[in-house]
Amino acid sequence: MSRTAPASPLAPEWLGVPEDLDALDPRIWPPAFRRDDHGVLTVGGIPVPELAERYGTPSYIYSEDTFRARAREFRTAFTEAFARIGAEVSVYYAGKSFLTTEVVRWVREEGLNVDTASGGELAVALRGGMEPERIALHGNNKSAAEITRALDHGLGRIVVDSLAEIELVAHLARTLGVVAPVMVRVTPGVHASTHEFIATAHEDQKFGLSLAVPQDGGDSPAMQAVAACTVDPDLELRGIHCHIGSQIFDADGFGVAAERVLAFMAGAGARLGTALPELDLGGGYGIAYTEADTPRPAREIAEALAERVASAAGRLGIAVPHLSIEPGRAISGPAACTLYTVGTLKTVEVEPGLRRRYVSVDGGMSDNARPVLYGADYTAVLADRRAGGGPVLSRVVGKHCESGDIVVRDVYLPEDLAPGDVLAVPATGAYCWALSSNYNWIPRPPVVAVRAAGARPAARLIVRGETEEDLFARDLGA
Known part of the structure; x- marks a missing residue:
């Protein structure tokens, strides 16, 4: 930003002195x-x-126009980029960023699904009219009541976060006489460039199951989880989920995570004799809060990620799986x-x-x-x-x-x-x-x-x- 006067020594280096105090930075302020x-x-x-x-x-x-336009932008960009490599995409709006029954309607009408992180968010998604098969339930400590509600309504996926939770979901599904569709959340060990509290793919945190093999040998926690889901008749393993954090501008982290998880999927599929059909790469795409932020357009993110996924799948000799993403902040923020x-x-x-x-x-x-x-x-x-x-x-x-x-x-x-x-x-x-x-x-x-x-x-x-x-x-x- 242009400087018309000396910057205050108290100001951070990135903050320019505005030439026009009425100007609106288009990176921060959408056209509306x-x-x-x-x-x-x-x-x-x-x-x-x-x-x-x-x-x-x-x-x-x-x-509302901005919210809808950004939802369409992500859906279109990822659908087109992955269609070029022969893959389909599902876009799940991350409801934790902002969720009301009216927002659920916007999301549904724009062709997105909804990712929920609690029983309360699930209740809002259902009250807002979202079809249950288009809803995902996340969380590292889901209650039996939350899981039961998800199974009763026929949610499209439950993202399991621990070996104990896999046993609980299977038990509740067996009790209800249904088969639970699950995805296993893994931690790919990618250290995203973001605040410590919103980085979610490193090893020392509460989410997911590690891909790392223990020093004393044996299977990784992630492999144990996949094996448990595969052999249990009360569970249908849909695929693998990961999420490296939030408010991330560095594109490389998403690509590295995709490559690591695809390699794991290839190994697990070969060992267990079954292909894992879906990969959810989460969200976390950054937006501009100040002039220091440089967000990437959805199309650029999608095209770069599609190229990394196609290249990795080719090297591994596996088909490109169905891909899911979960932009929340990038739509609502x-x-x-x-x-x-x-x-x-x-x-x-x-x-x-x-x-x-x-x-x-x-x-x-x-x-x-x-x-x-x-x-x-x-x-x-x-x-x-x-x-x-x-x-x-x-x-x-x-x-x-x-x-x-x-x-x-x-x-x-x-x-x-x-x-x-x-x-x-x-x-x-x-x-x-x-x-x-x-x-x-x-x-x-x-x-x-x-x-x-x-x-x-x-x-x-x-x-x-x-x-x-x-x-x-x-x-x-x-």
């Missing part, structure tokens, strides 16, 4: 988010002040922004001659926990008018009783920012509403969907905001 002739941010053609007036702040504002109203502004002297402006807003870690959980970075813009004055290094903070309650760690905002202004934080469509809480007894914000495609722009609530009465409804002490 734009400025009107008066410099006001609009979502799907609806001005932000109108949305803030109608629904209050904080509020999550989703562009860019589709939303969060609106806040500015309250207190305070400038502090960090050290002699170096000042930072603190901008307090009416939300915080209860509606976006990612900065405090992962040190995640975001950006923000003045949304309800044009900027005035020069850029001032600012830190946007919440109203919670925690010094770590930071919404945007470093951003240049206009000098004339004032209480009552509305800020918009982009790329909050994934893991913000899903991780929201009532910390400090603050009700969770509403979720608003805006749709402009093919009709006059319209906004509607898809999740109403909580009230204090909602919170008291669960308090049985008085």
Whole structure:
């Protein structure tokens, strides 16, 4: 980004001083988010002040058109790339990123399946009308009740995560008189370039079964799991699943994981005398939260992965299996922004001659926990008018009783920012509403969907905001 003034020594190196404080970086802001002739941010053609007036702040504002377009983009890109190597693809939307019954409808209508990670998410997928055979159930510690619900409804797959769980699923399937379709989750030992807490394919973590052969010999945990599923008449082994983490930009990790798991599938198939028909490579494709992020287009990801899969399968002498992917954040993340109203502004002297402006807003870690959980970075813009004055290094903070309650760690905002202004934080469509809480007894914000495609722009609530009465409804002490 162009620099028109010296950067503050307090700013990170990647943060440029904006030449135009009203500009919207197209890597971060999809086309549905734009400025009107008066410099006001609009979502799907609806001005932000109108949305803030109608629904209050904080509020999550989703562009339904953006969500649907990104879902189609991933489905089309992967379908076409793998068709060229003679393989079929299923795209599972990772519901953990953001899931409501309305979102299930969007996903279903765009031809995607749904991956769920709990009994609650499974209930939402079913209530939203998704066909059970298009739903997957994940989790490292599924309860008997969750597995039973999955079997009762005829889910398309249960991703088993341990040898003990394989026994439990088989027992419950036998009790119900059904055959359980399962996939075995493995850890391919790929160390993804992402935060430690969202990297999921290295050995020392809770998910999956290792491909590594023990030092004392014998079968790997993954091979033991595949063998157990193959011989049990109450289980139908559909294939192998892996997931290397989230918010990943380095393409090589996905390719390495695919090659390692394909080699395992070839070995397991030869040993057990049966081909494993499907490989699920998970998701984790990164999006742009700030100017430092460089996400790859879905088509580029798909084409590179298809080439690696075809090459590996050819070397191994096996057919390219049916492939599944699970983009969640990459679909929902860019589709939303969060609106806040500015309250207190305070400038502090960090050290002699170096000042930072603190901008307090009416939300915080209860509606976006990612900065405090992962040190995640975001950006923000003045949304309800044009900027005035020069850029001032600012830190946007919440109203919670925690010094770590930071919404945007470093951003240049206009000098004339004032209480009552509305800020918009982009790329909050994934893991913000899903991780929201009532910390400090603050009700969770509403979720608003805006749709402009093919009709006059319209906004509607898809999740109403909580009230204090909602919170008291669960308090049985008085």
